[in-house]
Amino acid sequence: MTATAASAPSQQISSGFRWTQLIIGLICMAMMANYQYGWTFFVPPMAKAHSWQVASIQVAFSLFIAFETWLTPVEGFIVDWLGPRGPKIMVAIGGILAACGWLINSRADSLEMIYVGAILSGTGAGAVYATCVGNAVRWFPDRRGLAVGLTAAGFGAGAALTVIPIQKMIVSIGYADTFFWFALGQGVIVFVLAWLLRPPQAGEVPTASAVKVLQSKTSSNPGQVLRSPLFWILYLMFIAVSASGLMVTAQLSIIAKDYGVAQTIILFGLPTLTLAGVIDSLCNGGARPFFGWVSDQIGREYTMAIAFGLGAIAYWLLGTAGTTPWAFVICAAIVFFTWGEIFSLFPSTTTDIFGPKFATTNTALMYSAKGMSAFVVPLANVLKTHTGSWHAVFVVASIMNILVVAAALFIVRPMRLSMSAAEKQSPVAQPAE
Template sequence: MAYSTNASAPPSGGFRWLQLIIGVVCMAMIANLQYGWTFFVSPMAKAHAWDVASIQVAFSIFVALETWLTPLEGWIVDSLGQRGPRLMVAAGGIFVALGWLINAKATSLEMLYLGAVVSGIGAGGIYATCVGNAVKWFPDRRGLAVGCTAAGFGAGAAVTVIPIQIMIASIGYADTFFWFALGQGGVIFVLAWFLRPPLPGEVPPASAVKVLQSKTSSTPGQMLASPMFWLLYLMFVLVSASGLMVAAQLAIIAKDYGVSQTVLLFGATTLTVAGIIDNVANGSARPFFGWVSDQIGREYTMAIAFTLGGLAYWLLGTAGTTPWTFVICAAIVFFTWGEIFSLFPSTCTDMFGPKYATTNTSLLYTAKGLSAFVVPLANVLKTYSGSWHSVFAVAAIMNFIVVALALFVVRPLRLNASEKKNPVVQAAE
């Protein structure tokens, strides 16, 4: 695997930008499945006398299936050729709608878990397809394109934070599940039919970037045999777990701090303001840090982002107990967490090449599924310690570990591979 750092950027057509926009919108339509979940937890617990930890198992199931099945879904998309993206995303739209319809009718935890299974399968197919399509259409702007696509998933829920809360308060959580299922699933199903991968010669070749980038591609099997992949996987798990703990528990944390219902701005409560700002911060971080990483390198960008993230978790546990400090600290947490979904796919493709990028990045993305099972443990730790401070201290330490690995392990290994002009793994010719 030889590394390239110098070439010229050829012109690009406008059709690929339409493909990117469609992908972003589809990602926005599945954002509530993860980032809007926190607003449904307390109403469900109250209506059915379910304990919060048991309800959050559904969240873990959703995230696990939304991630662990993406390699298979990505392989199906690639195998179907030009039909792949539209068929997978259309099916995904049906599945995410059906999943929330099941949630609306769930009268048992088992039924709620079934809804999580169905919606997780659908969301994973949509996520893998849209990210894979962005990688294929934008070989010359990898970090930015993946960041924009992932931003749809991170920030998409921001515009529906207030409507969801208003609807839950007025018509109940079940009917809110029902109507959002139809609306989100319907938009995805319609847009799916406009998606397709690029034809040969339809996109520019990869242009020079300011980061180390492989000219050759490793197969999924070769990538899985590389210790560098598993190092990236460990780093992804650590950072993803810390962010998911907050994403799933935001409403509960605000309630425990006694600030959730405090009117903060224009009649909106602290939780509402935090929900809007956090989703915007989470989404904007992805293209921003993706672009930054194209300029200064993936590892340096990770070091900056995750150092700030570790400090943000610590501050949320020590100083986030007032309305405005809660909003500010939570926003910084989301801003320094969301970029993992642009940095890690970009780094993976830099290291292992673009040919199998859809499958390879999907394999790395399964780390998010593993990290989801840390979410219920946060409740256990909070109950054992009696406060959220210990949870946030652990999250901060996890981020600082990743900073050290990025600077002192990953970057030296990649530089060494570049200087010796040897592959990080045996590359496919």
């Protein structure tokens, strides 16, 4: 009785503190959002100023995504290895690198320098992303989908607050100075907040006894994860869904221009592209905690089936009915709402399967799939040029989503049920930490 009473105040303090950790992570992620979702607004003025081909500029976007994702397993390993100091050190370094990337972009007079900036900013953004997601899944074993969703929402919706300022600054002071001032502002905020982050200690988080979804009772190290067939199935699913979404997020302004709706004024004096940028960021960010919460209630695979099934419909609609201003805004919003949830569903599923002890590294390994998907983005331009329209691109995206729905229901779900049954029959189980 005494031990229980003594532990109660600690549980209350930890409960409040873990939400503080989540909010700090969310803000840091929001400061990284423009590096991906604000990029599309810089492409046209860069192409015009330097007479560069859009496809050549978009190589920088692919490099950003690649370095944002492929280095995260290394960054996650360093975080786990450093222990309590890991999150603060890695996020601080990430903020500095991301800022340096855009500072280079602000002065770049060649595509090669733009590529260097993309590599630095991608490395920094990935360090922040992997660390904050890894911290969230460890602090919230009981609400893992929601916690990761809220954290990832910062990265998805953070750009909504700056879509209009970025566009206005590009018009008024030029894209180069816009790169410069946003780099400084975002970098300083992330660097300061980084020193407040830390992982939970033993006894600081609630048990997962009331969890409604399948969760492993053991933790797997990265080597064991990489030897798991289930990990690679999820990895391929992530690539498929991520690629379909990136084809739209990276090309949004170009698609709107090709449809002839980009500058059409439709609401409160805002052109179609600007309004779509705001709404899409909100939908992208909102999808992450929403579907994360849903997955906590009904299971990860069923949620994947619902979200990605709706995504298949959304891509088809954007390709067939999205050619008028309001239709473009609505269809694009649905696309973003049914794509953003991958960044809550896959990390939470990975931690459910492989445990929390090496969560930062393991979720980073899964997140690296986004880097593989980035190289599909230029292929979308090739397909569009070959066919003469975006319709074929969106048909391919729809098919990819349908295949992932089938994999979630008929491959992943049965495999997880089999693993859970085998774990219950095992006489010895190492508790997840």
